[in-house]
Amino acid sequence: MSSRCPYAHAAVVQPDPCTDYLALKEVAPVHRDEVLGVWFITGTEQVGELIRHPALSSAWPERGRTVLHDGADAANAGGRTADTVRRWFMFNDGTRHKTLRGLVAPLFSASRLARLRPFVEEQIDDMFTGRPGRIDVMADLAVPLSSRVICRVLGLPAEIAPRLEGWSQDIAALLVADYLPEVSRRGDLALSQIQHAVGAALGSPDLPPDSGLALLKKAQESGEADEADIEAIAGLIVYAGFETTSTFIGKALRSVLHAGAWRDLRSADPATAVEELLRFDTSVRQIARVATAPITLDGQRIEAGDLVLLMLGAANRDPGAFADPDALRLDRSIRKHLAFGQGQHYCLGAGLARMEVQIVIEKISRAWQDVRLVEPPTTRLHFGIPVLERLELEVS
Numbered sequence: 347m348s349s350r351c352p353y354a355h356a357a358v359v360q361p362d363p364c365t366d367y368l369a370l371k372e373v374a375p376v377h378r379d380e381v382l383g384v385w386f387i388t389g390t391e392q393v394g395e396l397i398r399h400p401a402l403s404s405a406w407p408e409r410g411r412t413v414l415h416d417g418a419d420a421a422n423a424g425g426r427t428a429d430t431v432r433r434w435f436m437f438n439d440g441t442r443h444k445t446l447r448g449l450v451a452p453l454f455s456a457s458r459l460a461r462l463r464p465f466v467e468e469q470i471d472d473m474f475t476g477r478p479g480r481i482d483v484m485a486d487l488a489v490p491l492s493s494r495v496i497c498r499v500l501g502l503p504a505e506i507a508p509r510l511e512g513w514s515q516d517i518a519a520l521l522v523a524d525y526l527p528e529v530s531r532r533g534d535l536a537l538s539q540i541q542h543a544v545g546a547a548l549g550s551p552d553l554p555p556d557s558g559l560a561l562l563k564k565a566q567e568s569g570e571a572d573e574a575d576i577e578a579i580a581g582l583i584v585y586a587g588f589e590t591t592s593t594f595i596g597k598a599l600r601s602v603l604h605a606g607a608w609r610d611l612r613s614a615d616p617a618t619a620v621e622e623l624l625r626f627d628t629s630v631r632q633i634a635r636v637a638t639a640p641i642t643l644d645g646q647r648i649e650a651g652d653l654v655l656l657m658l659g660a661a662n663r664d665p666g667a668f669a670d671p672d673a674l675r676l677d678r679s680i681r682k683h684l685a686f687g688q689g690q691h692y693c694l695g696a697g698l699a700r701m702e703v704q705i706v707i708e709k710i711s712r713a714w715q716d717v718r719l720v721e722p723p724t725t726r727l728h729f730g731i732p733v734l735e736r737l738e739l740e741v742s
């Protein structure tokens with residue numbers, strides 16, 4: 347490998363968040379992995395072109411298969427993954443996507459987010475109160491914060507929050523490895539447990555009137571969506587909103603420590619810093635699409651039916667789009683990065699995620715003068731997906 351991580355000397359903060367990105371710089375921006383039969387797109391320009399391409403569909407959980415699915419004991423003979431997942435508007439195109447997305451879009455309006463802000467602040471204060479000089483960023487801050495916020499947004503009871511982590515991991519595994527019977531079983535179980543929790547909250551007299559589920563209930567009553575759609579949308583918000591944010595909070599702090607930039611963070615504008623941290627190491631490193639017609643790009647021909655992975659994290663390290671892309675500069679002014687995607691499927695919760703992480707940065711940079719890693723962060727593989735499990739810090 348010719349590229350080097352600019353912070354390679356900081357051995358203590360391994361695993362290195364730059365490694366995977368640097369490895370991807372070694373392949374062409376439009377590259378087909380012949381073993382998996384999947385396309386990897388790593389250039390900013392190429393990802394930008396394909397993410398809006400009319401011949402690339404988001405319905406890959408229904409239509410996209412890798413060679414690993416061939417010969418697998420297909421529990422889902424009619425298509426991949428569970429029916430509920432195939433209903434998620436994230437995995438639909440055109441009018442169906444637009445209509446279902448529109449039902450929950452009001453949940454993320456500026457005025458709703460402003461009303462949610464005191465709740466987020468309260469949660470973080472509560473997590474810090476009485477805490478001695480050590481903190482595991484994942485277990486003590488990122489996971490409880492992100493899960494409580496999702497429960498609050500949807501109107502699920504707060505006692506459900508601790509279950510979101512297990513559910514999200516099992517659904518994430520289902521999306522990438524549904525050819526394994528154990529993954530399929532666990533993913534289906536997680537989805538049915540979410541469905542049960544959603545059903546119970548929808549039928550409860552305590553459902554908060556300004557919650558996401560109350561909004562969805564009204565849509566069901568007015569015939570804008572059926573019961574299965576409502577359950578699917580709620581499940582999507584749980585999945586898309588929880589793990590993405592909790593992992594990003596952990597990764598953001600890991601990146602700051604890896605780059606030795608704690609002092610820079612304390613003096614940075616939190617809004618500017620969050621954009622650079624999203625660019626530097628995001629939690630959604632890749633998104634998938636399936637081609638519905640042949641596409642030619644950079645002299646390569648993508649065939650109808652091919653799976654295409656748009657590598658958002660790698661594209662955010664493209665030197666053609668960002669000067670000195672492997673350096674973390676918390677005052678970098680970024681016009682556009684790809685961490686939240688682009689176009690029709692642009693992250694619906696981007697404003698909420700930004701708000702949560704900005705508040706975390708504001709509060710910790712005020713409260714902590716100095717921060718030291720107690721031991722290298724722990725990352726665990728969950729059916730092939732790296733999960734940032736522990737990030738233990740000594741703070742003063």
Ligand code: HEM
Pocket residue numbers: 404435436437447496499582583586587588590591594628629630633634658684685686687688690691692693694695696698699
């Ligand atoms: C740092 C945190 C987050 C990151 C990095 C992130 C990233 C993304 C990305 C890249 C997409 C585009 C998917 C695609 O084009 O296929 C997306 C879509 C989505 N995100 Fe996020 N997300 C985050 C937080 C959230 C939160 C907090 C919520 C809600 C509570 C949320 C809800 C959604 C939904 C519903 C979609 C589907 C949008 C559509 O298909 O129209 N996300 N997110």
